[in-house]
Amino acid sequence: MKLTVVGGGSTYTPELVDGFARLRDTLPVAELVLVDPDAERLRLVGGLARRIFAKQGHPGRIVTTADLDAGVEGADAVLLQLRVGGQAARQQDETWPLECGCVGQETTGAGGLAKALRTVPVVLDIAERVRRASPDAWIVDFTNPVGIVTRALLEAGHKAVGLCNVAIGLQRKFAAILGVAPGDVHLDHVGLNHLTWETGVRLGGPEGVDVLPKLIAEHGGALADDLRLPRTLLERLGVVPSYYLRYYYAHDEVVCDLRTRPSRAAEVAEMERRLLEMYGDPALDEKPALLAKRGGAYYSEAAVDLAAALLGGGEGTGEDVGEGKGSGGGSPYQVVNAYNAGTLPFLPDDAVIEVQAAVGPGGAAPLPVPAVDPLYAGLMAQVTAYEELALRAALHGGRERVFRALLAHPLIGQYAYADTLTDRLLAHNREHLAWA
Structure with missing residues (x-):
């Protein structure tokens, strides 16, 4: 099995x-190709990758290259984890929206739109090259904003599934609190990428006992602290929102907070500098503890399970979507980003949602979802409308399309803000926008 990681020089x-090495029985990778245009980062990351495989006795071969076409040729699956413009662009995304009194964040609001505009054309070009070189390959998208990027890939007819680590992180957290194996925890996870709620936490599968009320009653304080939201809010809602909901539920508080401390982009840039120094140490043969602070926790486990299911590898993987079978990771279901296709009746069929799905070589089929509270359905519908407008702006360009997307976003919504933010977005991103 050949897997290719585009953005392989990422920290x-x-x-x-590490996940590929530890879980090689689930996903037997014979060749792992890391593709990246940055030769120095690729040298450092590739060196550590080979040492990790060697230490854990993985027989697979690791190849590094700047040649995308050669890297994806013959691949069974291609994982996308790229950042157009690097941390410098992220720093801008997190800064100029604050000047207008709006959240500055890399995946939502005005900063998230800027990232989408830069990213979608690049990802679609990569996907076309994958299709030419390996027409049967699956594309797994971890590149943010995952919902918009995945929708772009699906609309263009690519074999693609979007992946985020928020759900698996919460699954692991709940399992630790409950003292059970992660595979015993099934989340009633519903929403859009970075706009999700856990409406149930079930032991043993979709029909298992819901222990979410118990978790909130007995551990609501710790859960709320992690989300930086009041415990009383979790108790009143009866759900656990993703931490991205803080941007919506406490917008003004977040803006004040972001204005008084260094940006996350600055923190990550310094962290990346230190990580790359560590990766250059020939004695290092495991992922350093600092990497856990970089973000992306459990990304590897989620990626292995998803790739194994899509490629039919691993014990227990179903041959067809919808058979109630899944990856060898212990659960037949996985939280992914896929077409709505009637799952949430208040959204268009071609919206991309983030829910539990049965995954197999035929793709991802979302599981039925109980009726969604209007409190969440309304916000999902509004953000879905924004995402559709954002994708049109990314595909076709034009100041007016950018303005309309910003006006539709619930974190912006006022015409004066949308006008000003449009000008600043274009000013900061002209080098990445061919039409600007």
């Missing part, structure tokens, strides 16, 4: 490589 990659 995330050793997390992924």
